[in-house]
Amino acid sequence: MRKKHPSMMKIKKVWAVFFSPTGGTQKVTTTVAQMIHKALNVPYDTYDFTLPQHRENEAFFGEGDLVILGTPVIAGRVPNLLLTYFNEKLKGNGAFGVPVVSFGNRDYDDALIELRNIMEEKGFQTIAGGAFVSEHSFSRKLGAGRPDEEDVIKLTAFGEKIAEKIKCGWKYDGPAYVKGEEPIRSYFTPRDRHEHAIDIRKVKPITGEDCCGCGICAQVCPMGSISKEDPTVVSGICMKCCACVKKCPVGAKHFEDAGFIYHKEELEELYERRAEGEYFV
Template sequence: MKIKNIYAVYFSPTGNTKKIACFMAEKMAEQLNCPHKEISFTLPEERNQTYTFGPDDFVVIASPTYAGKLPNKILPDFKEKLKGDGSPAAALVTFGNRSFDNSLAELCAVLEASGFQTVAGGAFACRHAFTDKLAPGRPDEADLKELAILAERTADKLRNTDGIFSPVNVDGDADAPYYVPKGMDGQPAKFLKAVPKTHEELCIRCGACARLCPMGSIDPEEPGNVTGICIKCQSCIRGCPQQAKYFDDPAFLSHVAMLEENFAEPKKNHKYL
């Protein structure tokens, strides 16, 4: 089949999922000799519109893994705002060195239900949003080489078919429940209501945290005021130029410590065609 356009669509609060999506789209564009564009799906205003793709568009759609699945507060937007018309797609997820569990299966199911044809999939280990001690520096050069191979093989698959694809078979169960975070004591760590705090003596009221929040939940005039849902994405933490944002919730910190103790060994990527 002939592809005319390639798109990278990503929800990426801390940047690594964007890196994965855009890299694959760029490599696919090189292989298929067509233009590529990127569409951020991260900020609230970026998720207000519906994006519709045609049968000669190839779409790389990427999301981080949250508790073993897609981010639950963003899931409705994935379902309602991304529409395909038989559009071939690659489903990509990133995970912070624990496991992607069922996120890739869920993303594939969502895309198939929205008119896409999933022709490739991948789960790539990236630095954990919570801590630099898990998958530090990833995606690295070796990860991108793997992704380049996936892009090359996906391009071959597109060139050698007539446009009708069976859904890609990936690991996981789209209907499985979310992973339950554990603390250092092995018991469930309950931190759903935890919100980032602000070192007032460091904050310069630049508004970066408010602009970066994918839920629009930080008051730009009073950055210490969290007015809505926090999905623990760490965008405000990692994006603050003064390092003024932090979490002090005991259950959250216990969960991070558990992850650091038990999931430091580098995990492999998973690729599907």
């Protein structure tokens, strides 16, 4: 990680920047960013790079910007399908940065420190970081309805503490402390009760006979993998975000793969609890 000189800057604009297929990460990121924007009385804007067409151009920031960057956690890490976008299109240019990740009630493992490192490498000066619970992409039980009112209280407090740190004249002196291990650990591997690995990487959703042909699933797929002409065709990569499943108005999209269903049910059995997020300022 490159060395930077200490600096202090005036915040001119707060950005909520996020990848959020089912909306949880968006709520996490925008809640924090809006709190800071109000506390500092500066302009606020958003950049949603969930859909493929929104990842075609550079996400370009600079001095005076404070960027709250949010991604979901997949297998304990930043989604690997976003790494090329971050490497090629994300430009910090000395902006302040706050990495935030949302996880589905299990754990966030090394996702937060990985996102912090990405931001540092792309020219951001990180000031804080946080990990918060959102409803699990696979499940309607794990983290159901979250972030909820209790989470919003915590997210608001996080934003207030960041704003106060800036008001007190904080100067950058290295990457913000967040929880995680370095070197970054491998992706979480789902396993059955006999410790055999379950590989769901190539599993794709199928479409039931009750499909109404509305095409919403194709519109919301962050990988652009569902055919707009024939929504029953999933020709590209599936990241298991389940946007197509959760946003289908008639419940036609679903998974039938035995390994996927086993993994989902195992997660629901092991982690049906109220996990709590945490932040570092």
